[in-house]
Amino acid sequence: MGQITWRESTVAWALVSELTEFAEADVAAMGQGQLDRFRELGGDRARGFLxxxxxxxxxxxxxxxxxxVLLDSRCHRCGGEHGRPRTAEVSLSVSHSGDLVVVAAAAGTAPLGVDIEAWSAAGRVSELGSLFPVGAAPDVAGWTRVEAAVKADGRGFEVxxxxxxxxxxxxxxxxxxxxxxxxxxxxxxxxxxxSGPPGHALSVALG
Incomplete structure (x- = not known):
């Protein structure tokens, strides 16, 4: 597990395969919606959620x-429990990359976003070039900055x-x-x- 601070935020990361003590009962204690969401998932996605x-x-x-720690992650569009996690008095944002999970947290209600990508994902990021004008597509680190920013904004890729x-x-x-x-x-x-986990680009955004 690693941790770094930037401005008012704390960013922590860990390998999903190493966080094995958190179980279904712990998710249930965070709210029925969290338990329902966990039970919808399977395999690697369920382990990443935990x-x-x-x-x-x-x-x-x-x-x-x-x-x-009670969470609400209802999507503002459809009401499903797959939206960004929210809790009283703390802003949160989550990102996954393979076996790695990253969480950013900050006291208060300031908009917050975090994103992580493996440098080896350069090919996947380059495929997103069609979303950008010719010559303006970002590299892996640039893409994490964009994604962190739209998460902090709250509209995500509606932007x-x-x-x-x-x-x-x-x-x-x-x-x-x-x-x-x-x-x-x-x-x-x-x-x-x-400076986050080796082999990855990590960006955090605060509104």
Missing amino acids: AGRALISALVQSIRGPGE DPSAVIMHDGPRDVHPQAWSAALPGRATRIEVATL
């Missing part, structure tokens, strides 16, 4: 103190990723800092690409 909830539980309790414009951020604060302008949003979202 690992993500284990990290969420640990990070929320480190911020709020010991106690129950055209090619319309997310990254401006240089305060490099004296962080050498990989950016300021993302999104269509239909009055304020920018601050994004940073952090």
Whole structure:
């Protein structure tokens, strides 16, 4: 397991295969919706869900103190329990890449987004080039910045990723800092690409 902080956020990651102590009963304690979602999944997706909830539980309790961690992950479009996880007094965001799960958490309600991709996923990212104007497609790290920004915005890929414009951020604060302008949003979202798990690009965004 690894952990890093940026601004008000804490980002933690772990291998799904190593987080084996969190079980169905622990998910049930986070709310009926979480249990229902877990039971819809199977195989690697179910194991990844458990690992993500284990990290969420640990990070929320480190911020709020010991106690129950109730989650609501209802999708704002359809009402299904596959949306971003939410809990009182803490902002959350989750990302998966193979056997790796990453969770970002911050006290309060500030918009928050995190994304991780393996550098070996460059081929998959290049396939997304059709979403961008010629010559403007991002590399793997750039894609994680875009995805983190649209997660923090809350609309996800209802926002055209090619319309997310990254401006240089305060490099004296962080050498990989950016300021993302999104269509239909009055304020920018601050994004940073952090030193995370080896072999991966990791970005976190705060609104």
